[in-house]
Amino acid sequence: MTKEAEDPVPENATDTAGLTVAAVLDLPELRAGQPELIAGSGHTDRAVRWAHVVAGTGAAAFLDGGELLLTTGAGWPSDPEELAAVTDTLTGTGPAAVILELGTRLEHAPDALIASCEANDIPLVVLHSEVRFVQITQRVHQRILAAQTEALQARAEVHAMLTELGLNRSPVDYVIERLAATLDAPVVLEDSAQRVVAWASGGSQQPDPEHTLERWASAQQLARALPTNWVRVPVEARGTRWGHLIALPGSPHPAGRQTVLELGAFALALGRLADTGEDQWLQLSSKQLFGQLLGGRYRRDTDLAVQLAAGGLPIAGRRLLGATLRGFGDFGAHESLERAILETALRRAVAPEGSAILTPDPDSPREGTLLALLSFPLNDPRSGMSASANSASAATLDGHETRIPALAERLSHELGMLLPDTTPAAWRAQLTLGISGKRVGELITSLERVRAAGSLPTATTVGRVSVQQAEQQPLAYLVRGLSAAPAVQEFASSTLATLVAHDQSAGPGHSGDLLRVLEAYLAHPTNRSLAAQRARLSRSVFYQRIALIEDLLGVDLASGETIATLTVALLARGSEQE
Numbered sequence: 001m002t003k004e005a006e007d008p009v010p011e012n013a014t015d016t017a018g019l020t021v022a023a024v025l026d027l028p029e030l031r032a033g034q035p036e037l038i039a040g041s042g043h044t045d046r047a048v049r050w051a052h053v054v055a056g057t058g059a060a061a062f063l064d065g066g067e068l069l070l071t072t073g074a075g076w077p078s079d080p081e082e083l084a085a086v087t088d089t090l091t092g093t094g095p096a097a098v099i100l101e102l103g104t105r106l107e108h109a110p111d112a113l114i115a116s117c118e119a120n121d122i123p124l125v126v127l128h129s130e131v132r133f134v135q136i137t138q139r140v141h142q143r144i145l146a147a148q149t150e151a152l153q154a155r156a157e158v159h160a161m162l163t164e165l166g167l168n169r170s171p172v173d174y175v176i177e178r179l180a181a182t183l184d185a186p187v188v189l190e191d192s193a194q195r196v197v198a199w200a201s202g203g204s205q206q207p208d209p210e211h212t213l214e215r216w217a218s219a220q221q222l223a224r225a226l227p228t229n230w231v232r233v234p235v236e237a238r239g240t241r242w243g244h245l246i247a248l249p250g251s252p253h254p255a256g257r258q259t260v261l262e263l264g265a266f267a268l269a270l271g272r273l274a275d276t277g278e279d280q281w282l283q284l285s286s287k288q289l290f291g292q293l294l295g296g297r298y299r300r301d302t303d304l305a306v307q308l309a310a311g312g313l314p315i316a317g318r319r320l321l322g323a324t325l326r327g328f329g330d331f332g333a334h335e336s337l338e339r340a341i342l343e344t345a346l347r348r349a350v351a352p353e354g355s356a357i358l359t360p361d362p363d364s365p366r367e368g369t370l371l372a373l374l375s376f377p378l379n380d381p382r383s384g385m386s387a388s389a390n391s392a393s394a395a396t397l398d399g400h401e402t403r404i405p406a407l408a409e410r411l412s413h414e415l416g417m418l419l420p421d422t423t424p425a426a427w428r429a430q431l432t433l434g435i436s437g438k439r440v441g442e443l444i445t446s447l448e449r450v451r452a453a454g455s456l457p458t459a460t461t462v463g464r465v466s467v468q469q470a471e472q473q474p475l476a477y478l479v480r481g482l483s484a485a486p487a488v489q490e491f492a493s494s495t496l497a498t499l500v501a502h503d504q505s506a507g508p509g510h511s512g513d514l515l516r517v518l519e520a521y522l523a524h525p526t527n528r529s530l531a532a533q534r535a536r537l538s539r540s541v542f543y544q545r546i547a548l549i550e551d552l553l554g555v556d557l558a559s560g561e562t563i564a565t566l567t568v569a570l571l572a573r574g575s576e577q578e
Contacts, residue, residue: 019047019048019140019143019144019147020044020045020046020047020048021043021044021045021046021048021068021096021097021123022044022045023048023143024048024068024097024140025037025044025125027136027139027140029131029132029135029136029139030099030125030127030131030136032129032131033101033127033128033129033130033131034127034128034129035099035125035126035127035128036125036126036127036128037123037124037125038109038114038124038125038126039114039117039118039122039123039124040097040117040118040120040121040122040123040124041123042121043121043122043123044097044123046066046096046097046122046123047066047096048066048067048068048096048097048140048144049064049065049066049067049096049144050066050067050068050140050141050144051067051068051070051136051137051140051141051144052067052068052069052070052137053069053070053071053133053137054069054070054071054090055071055072055074055075056074056075056076057075057076057077057086059090060089060090060092060093063090063093063095064093065093065094065095066094066095066096067093067095067096068095068096068097068099068140069090069095069097069098069099070099070101070133070136070137071098071099071100071101072100072101072104072105072106073100073104073105073106073110074104074105076105076106076110080112083110083112083113084112084116087110087112087113087116088112088116090116091113091116091117091119091120091122092120094120094122095122096122096123097122097123097124097125098113098117098122098123098124098125099125099126099127099136100113100124100125100126100127101126101127101130101131101133102126102127102128103128103129103130104130108126109124109126147254150254151254151255151256151259153254154253154254154255155255155256155259155263157255158182158255158259158260158263159263161178161182162175162178162263162264162266162267163267165178165267166267166270166271169271171284172189172197172198172268172271172280172281172284173198173200173284173288175264175267175268175271176188176189176198176199176200176264177200179200179245179247179260179261179264180199180200180201180202181200181202182253182260183202183247183250183251183253183257183260183261184202184250184251185202185247185248185249185250185251185257186199186200186201186202186212186247186248186250187199187200187202187245187246187247187248187261187264188212188213188216188245188246188248189235189243189244189245189246189268189281190216190243190244190246191242191243191281191282191285192241192242192243193312194216194222195216195282195285195310195311195312196213196216196285196307196310196311197243197281197282197284197285198284198285198288199212199213199310202250209298209303209304209306209307209310210302210303210306212248213306213307213309213310214306216309216310217305217306217309217310218309219314226246227249229249230246230247230248230249231246231247231257231258231261232244232245232246232247232261233245233258233261233262233265234265235265235268235269235272236265236269237269237270237272237273238273242268242269242272242281243281244265245261245264245265245268246261247260247261283359285311285312285357286311286357286358286359287359289307289308289311289313289357289359289373290357290359290371290373292304292307293308293373293444293447294447294448301439301440301441301444302440304440304444305440308357308373308440311357312355312357313355313356313357313373313375314355314375315375315440315443317378318375318376318377318378318438319375319376319377319378319380319383319384319436319437319438320373320374320375320376320383320436320437320438320439320440320442320443320446321374321383321384321433321434321435321436321437321443321446322371322372322373322374322434322443322444322446322447322448322449322450322451323371323372323374323431323432323433323434323447323450324361324369324370324371324372324430324431324432324450324451325342325346325369325370325372325429325430325431325432326342326368326369326370326429326430327339327342327368327427327428327429327430328427328428328429328430328466329424329426329427329428330424330426330427331423331424331427332420332422332423332424332427333420333422333423335368338368339360339368339370341415341418341419342368342370342415342429343358343370344414344418345411345414345415345418345429346358346370346372346411346414348410348414349382349407349410349411349413349414350374350376350382350407350410353376353377353380354374354375354376354377354380354382354383355374355375355376356372356373356374356375357372357373358370358371358372358373359371361451371447371451373443373447374407378438381406382405382406382407382410383407383436384405384436403460404460404462404467405433405460405467405469407431407433408431408460408462408465408467409462411429411431411465412462412463412464412465413463415429415463415464415465416463416464419464427464428461428464428465428466429464429465429466430465430466430468431465431466431467431468432450432467432468432469433450433467433468433469434446434447434449434450435449479568479571479572488572489572491568491569491572492568492569492570492572492573493573495565495566495569496515496566496569496570496573498552498553499514499515499518499549499552499553500515502514502552503515513535513545514545514548514549514552515570516535517535517537517542517545517546517549518549518566518570519570520532520534520535520542521535521546521549521557522563522566522567522570525557525563528542528543528546553566
């Protein structure tokens with residue numbers, strides 16, 4: 001996603017529940033003067049900071065902007081040019097509104113004043129009856145001070161809430177939920193790359209990812225400036241900016257919407273300083289997305305697609321697939337380093353054209369297994385079994401030449417650059433690739449099935465990377481996905497029970513390797529010499545084991561139906577044993 005320049009904070013982004021021009025027009029003290037709005041009618045939402053009675057031509061020097069100006073026009077020149085200069089100077093200070101009482105000095109509002117107010121979007125109100133300005137200023141100041149007191153109390157409440165969350169070490173996503181509930185509006189936390197870390201719909205609103213996250217789901221939308229009614233504040237400390245908090249349109253808050261966000265951003269920044277994890281926000285975002293995907297916590301595929309795109313995984317016009325990655329064997333160092341290297345290597349192998357979202361698999365029996373959602377351009381060779389154009393595209397496995405996926409080659413290269421020199425030579429990375437598709441539903445299926453399949457038979461190897469390719473091993477992929485069904489488990493158990501019992505027995509003729517021999521034979525049923533090499537047995541001993549298997553099972557291993565039955569049983573049993 002492209003990174004946009006800083007958006008200016010919209011003028012009205014800090015709306016509070018304080019006094020506005022519209023509220024002033026409803027005051028009984030002002031209504032007594034029969035007010036008529038004759039200019040700036042579309043800007044009565046301007047905030048009133050104070051009230052000031054002006055007379056003569058030098059009042060502008062005492063104004064700071066945002067005041068409600070009350071005047072009778074006393075001391076204004078009668079010369080049109082001089083009067084225009086006075087009114088331009090007065091409106092140029094940026095008052096909230098101008099209230100002109102007619103009759104005492106002027107019979108009607110000067111054209112120059114009307115034109116100047118219209119040009120500067122300043123409401124101009126004329127009073128047709130005489131009023132006491134002191135009563136109006138007194139009531140306005142009472143309202144302003146009351147609103148300021150309310151704002152201070154509201155700010156203190158928000159500060160206390162965020163302090164309590166910080167003391168409780170509440171997770172980032174919960175802090176965002178509380179901010180959204182406080183503002184009664186959607187709140188989004190984005191990182192420095194403008195990927196959504198966490199978001200909440202706010203208050204009583206139903207979660208609507210398509211509406212809330214539409215901006216982050218499109219690079220074109222991100223390149224545009226924020227809408228003027230959105231509030232955006234940075235999350236930063238000590239010269240480091242981690243991202244931004246953004247509030248979508250909602251009701252005004254007594255403390256000010258921007259103030260609430262600034263307090264939230266400060267709390268999040270303190271949390272980042274207290275937590276030394278480099279990628280904690282990225283991990284949080286990934287964990288949430290995988291939780292929604294695998295737990296089915298979404299209403300429509302389009303909802304999930306928007307959230308994935310906002311989290312950094314583009315969906316539209318891309319090739320999508322699920323994958324798993326784990327280390328196999330002794331790494332020679334702490335498992336956290338192994339995981340960090342695997343994750344970094346895969347991200348580098350996917351970049352720059354591709355995108356990846358990674359998280360540890362919480363349900364995998366193999367600790368350290370990473371789940372991956374991958375997105376590539378449609379013609380990218382890394383999205384399937386295609387080999388890189390600039391490298392050798394084949395390797396030899398069990399005497400057969402196999403194609404090396406382009407992604408595996410890139411991963412092998414990146415691992416070679418990252419692995420410590422002390423890494424044992426036997427250590428390998430196991431990359432399992434699901435079947436790719438173009439829709440989010442196909443991505444879900446790809447990940448779920450490759451996850452359920454566990455470890456497929458190795459399709460090829462490159463460097464330290466062993467590749468299991470679902471697309472090239474459809475039977476194993478299917479059986480592993482169905483292996484949890486009791487009927488399939490019963491089928492595998494009953495079919496292989498005799499061999500299992502023989503392998504677990506002791507005594508003459510009980511070598512304990514019949515299942516391994518059967519697996520080698522089924523991998524190469526038409527080439528027993530190659531199967532014997534895979535089983536690491538001489539051909540004569542291998543033939544003896546095959547004859548024993550046929551006797552124990554009462555089958556002919558030359559039969560195609562027998563080969564298919566035993567292959568399915570072994571694959572199903574392999575999943576059950578993992």
